[in-house]
Amino acid sequence: MDNKRRHWIAPTVLSLLLIVALIWGYNQNIQKKQLQTSLENHYQRLFYDIKKHTENVQVSLSKALLATTKERNVMNFTQIVSEANSAQDKLNQLPIQHADNNKISKFLTQASDYANYLIDRHLAGEDITDEQREALRGLQMNSATFNGELANLHQSLMESNFMVGMGQGIDEANENVLSTSLVSLDKQIGKSPELIYDGPFSDQILNKKPVGLSGSQVDINQAQQAAVDFFGRNRVAGIEAFEQGENADDLRIPSYTFNLYPSNQQKDFAVYMGVAKQGGTVLWMENPRPAVNKTLTVEQGQEKALEYLRNKGFGSMEPNYSLQYDGIVLYNFVYKQDDVTIYPDLVKVKVALDNGEIVGFDASPYYLNHQERNFGRPEIDVDTARERVKTDFDIDSVRLSLIPKGVNEILCYEFKGKYGDADFIVYINAKNGAEEQILQLIQNENGTLTF
Template sequence: MKKRKWWIAPTILGLALVVALVWGYNEYTMKNELGMALENHYQRLFFDIKKHVENVQVNLSKAMLSESRDQNVLLLSQIMNEAYFAQDKLAQMPITHAETSKTEKFLNQVADYSYYLIQAHLKGESLTDKQRETLASLQGNSAIFNSELAELQSELADKNFLMTSLNKKQAKKIREGNEKIFQTSLVSIEKNMAKTPELIYDGPFSDQIINRKPLGLTGKEVSKKEAEKIAKEFFGANRVQDISSFEEGKDIDKVKIPSHTFNIIPKNTSKELAVYMGVSKKGGKVIWMANPRPVSKGDLSIKEAQDKALKYLKEKGFENMEPNYYLRYDGTILFNCVYKEDDITIYPDLVKIKVALDNGEIVGFDASTYYLNHHVRNIPQANITIEEAKNKVNPGLDIDSIRLALIPKGKEEVLCYEFKGKYRGGDYIVYINALDGSEEQILQLIKDENGTLTF
């Protein structure tokens, strides 16, 4: 018996050691797998951005030379979409908003100037010499941008640079930023983007509108300490392991909405999987939140994800929001939600929210457009009836739904009747001005299993 008892303790300790080693190995393996998944995601985003910018450069060159209005409409449409795609993917990279503000502005202007020229072509107007000069300037900047990205790609490959290391750098604040190849090269790109001339035209991304004060932010300036408290409460104070500020660069006040920005480490999470958040300096509102954690394949339905998105918005103080379009990618669903007032859909007041399909967590939030546009409006009464507006729509459109909507038009907002329906097998939306009956806009909806896009 004594001999048996003597072996019990070592046996139990041995088993415990084996279990601990197996658990530790599994945790180590899982961490490596998550890190690799995140790194692959960032690498894919980077190469996608480079490809989109290459397409912008090539098509701008063609548009400068083309004398055909029809051909230019096609080219400018491609430029607009490629610029939007590049901007969307740039926003998902693990880099600071301050360091990419000029680049985002440039891509926005490329897209919207293209749309402005498309509208001019559709009215029968040809390109003027001044417009060709502007296209040449944009093309030159896109060429510089593309060259910088190609050089950066080469440097990253030569030095085996991991983009996920930027997260570690951000936790140590911006002072170490320029020691990294990626960050230094982006600063160089930003300097070149600053040379883009101011564009004077009636478009939503013209400098005059970009530089306007956000209409939805009121109140006093908040300190960094106050903003940190707001960020913790927004994320959930009981979920925060550590929080530190970053983005103290010289360009921080040049972003659309100057903000205090924070690096949040959730509890039971490694520093490599930090969450980023921006709190407006004026008014102390959370403008954006990004959680770049890898999302495993999940089976959450679109309806379940939508319900979680709307619940989240309501909890954060966004009342009367409705989902409009969604896009599913990389294990998440991104919803576009807009404000509704007196049964009128207010498209300028837009909030984007991303839901992880593995557990329903909100992993992305962007209310910058909402706070740029949201204000107390004096919406006019419609001057024409639904029937009168319907008579302005092509009779071949098989109408599914009709509602009133406020849509952006350059510097203004226009009250319209929105007609959704099918035409020759395609899905379309036609907007008829509710005041004078003019046809304001036609959008085509491209639907597939991953969501809906508008063109």
């Protein structure tokens, strides 16, 4: 009897397991289909939204070309800013390589930034010039190209059902359709004329070459030696170069990049370093090691950072703001010339508070901008500048500063203080008294941020 029971129990158990497995597999298949449908709907909505936003950009650009009043154009340009930023946000959510939409992203960013620039010009009482109108016409033509290509791309993806190949996520063929179309669009966008204006995303800013570097071009072996010398020859157990990308020379500061293996760290724990091809100057260094058992204060870490800068040849640097996280502090230092704080000449230094080691360094902004400047003397005195600041703004300190504004640098009086319960900095143009910028300081236990 027991033998007979054993003979039918085993098949029954196996049958039940098979049924459970089939049900589980069926449910998994249903869940995959639901996920596929959800993703397909999500990307379809993204495409529809991008298309709608860029159509609105095109319409607003056309209206701006026809409008005859500043008030109307401020409304048009505000709409362009909103729609271009929204399109950019949706574009960034698409499953594509950054290289496939680089110029598209640049176009949307510039459309938004240029519209903001023209709003400022209108608020200052200026009309649109012929050159600005021509730039708007170029943007309008690019937005038409963008919309036409997006319409074709959207139709192609609709016809191919966008998502097939269940376990693969986005089907390779559809991904190729997406990337190929965007690359084609990228090339069309690249044919547009340069936008020359006073803004952070203008072509002359994006294409700006470094003025703080000197010397001739170095080869990769010379750059490697510079990296080892900068870190400390006796501290380096090994070094290897990253593979150079095909667009390496198109960077704002063309450079070689290396992995350094410190002798006091694990063999596979690398320090990353970038060395400029011009002159073999070290631009940045990053040591991602963790910091444990904090023993130094933020003030002691700042002294370590200043000493490091002096040893590396950076004189006349003053501390600005700092930010602490995970036992490491990031310090911002700016150059000072003739008692004027030069904000474009920025160097960042990271210090580990466990032993004071420098674990990060970035002088790229400094080498991009640094030069001896002749900024002249203020044409208004500090009392006149103070009259341009809100009367109930409680001022703690005043100093002269040079701040970036598009392609220009503006000499300003920097008023730091409180309004209500918040900390602010107000910059008043030292030449004409214009209010150039207002920043809010957000302070917490980790440091200070500016907005």
